[in-house]
Amino acid sequence: MVPAAGRGERLGPGAPKALRELGGAPLLVHAVRALGRSRAIGLVVVVAPPDGVEQVLGLLDGHGLDGENVQVVAGGATRQESVRLGLAAVPADVGIVLVHDAARPLVPVEVVDAVAAAVRDGADAVVPAVPLADTVKRVEPRPNGEPEPVLDTPERATLRAVQTPQGFRRDLLDAVHAKALADESVASQDAPPAATDDAGLVERYGGRVVVVPGHEEAFKVTRPLDLVLAEAVLARRRASDGF
Ligand code: C5P
Numbered sequence: 001m002v003p004a005a006g007r008g009e010r011l012g013p014g015a016p017k018a019l020r021e022l023g024g025a026p027l028l029v030h031a032v033r034a035l036g037r038s039r040a041i042g043l044v045v046v047v048a049p050p051d052g053v054e055q056v057l058g059l060l061d062g063h064g065l066d067g068e069n070v071q072v073v074a075g076g077a078t079r080q081e082s083v084r085l086g087l088a089a090v091p092a093d094v095g096i097v098l099v100h101d102a103a104r105p106l107v108p109v110e111v112v113d114a115v116a117a118a119v120r121d122g123a124d125a126v127v128p129a130v131p132l133a134d135t136v137k138r139v140e141p142r143p144n145g146e147p148e149p150v151l152d153t154p155e156r157a158t159l160r161a162v163q164t165p166q167g168f169r170r171d172l173l174d175a176v177h178a179k180a181l182a183d184e185s186v187a188s189q190d191a192p193p194a195a196t197d198d199a200g201l202v203e204r205y206g207g208r209v210v211v212v213p214g215h216e217e218a219f220k221v222t223r224p225l226d227l228v229l230a231e232a233v234l235a236r237r238r239a240s241d242g243f
Contacts, residue, residue: 001044001045001046001047001083001086001087001090001097001098001099001100002018002028002031002032002035002044002045002046002047002086002099002100002101002102003047003075003079003082003083003086003099003101003102004016004018004019004028004031004046004047004048004049004056004075004102005018005047005048005049005050005052005074005075005076005079005082006018006079006082006102006103007049008020008103008222010222010223011221011222011223011224011226011227012224016049016052017102017103017221018031018102018103019052019055019056019059020221020227022105022221022227022230022231022234023231023234023235023238025063026059026063027102027103027105027221028046028056028059028060028102028105029059029060029063029065030105030106031100031101031102031103031104031105031107032044032046032060032065032070033065034100034104034105034106034107034108034109034112035098035100035112035165036065036069037109037112038109038112038113038116039113040096040098040112040113040116040117040120041098041112041116042069042094043069043070043071043090043091043094044069044070044071045071045072045073045086045089045090046060046070046071046072046073046086046102047072047073047074047075047082047083047085047086048072048073048074048075049074049075050074050075050076053072053073053074056072057072060072071089073085073086073088073089078194079194079195079196080177080180080194080195080201081194083099083177083198084177084180084181086099087173087174087177090170094170095169095170095171096116096119096120096167096168096169096170097167097168097170097173098112098115098116098164098165098166098167098168099164099165099166099167099168099173099198100112100164100165100166101164101220103220103221103222104163104164104218104219104220104221105221105230106217106218106219106230106233106234106237107163107164107165107215107217107218108215108217108218110215111128111163111165111213111214111215111218112165114128114212114213115127115128115165115166115167115212116167118167118210118212119167119168119169123167123208123210124168124169124172124202124207124208124209125166125167125168125169125172125173125198125199125202125207125208125209125210126166126167126168126209126210126211126212127162127163127164127166127167127197127199127209127210127211127212128162128163128164128165128166128211128212128213128214128215128218129160129161129162129163129211129212129213129214130160130161130163130213130214130215130216131156131157131159131160131161132156132159132160132161135153135156136153136154136156136159137150137151137152137153138150138151138152138153138154139151160211161214162197162199162211162214163214163215163218163219163220164197164218166197166198166199168198168202172202172207173198173202175205176198176201176202176204176205176207177201179201179205180194180195180201180204192204217233
């Protein structure tokens, strides 16, 4: 599944992030193709902006991604809601689901294969991740560039930057999304914030998540500089192997 319903405001004004162009095709098209390169993937469910289903269908069609193994559904206000709506469209007989951000257009097929294989081999939830180059500090957030008091510095060797696709036993992913929805409706005041990744929901409800090696080219296109980097990676791939 590819949740692609975010606005992507950190990238600057313009089209929804998933529809921004990279090397002549929208990020979303790259992401769908990246999943499609894996033999582990039988169906890709794309979660489009709520008002953009027709546009996304047209774009996928225009790039030859209109077969019966690609389906488009409308997303929601948060990533969590978009994934829940996407899950509802996954056929009942599918036992393993991978959730991949449209914003990670260049994930190598080896990462997709490794995540799927780890779930097939018995893991409940699998995330690809890479070690951090930067030291990370926890702070008390303050607005407008005010100095922020540092709380502590987690040991860098124990930290990982998490990527996608994240892979799940389908029944587990269904269950944690249903629980999160129920929790939201019971206590909107005290409800935990919407999850920024699906593995986070599994952790919240006591499930076991494991990490497999990610890849530096699976980075998320978030800020304008990321698009420059993505263009460079794509150009290098096209030059080296006619990708
Ligand atoms: O905002 P962020 O970069 O964390 O979004 C990650 C992915 O979730 C993106 O592919 C984005 O399109 C998707 N998303 C979504 N529905 C939302 C918000 C984000 O499908 N309401």
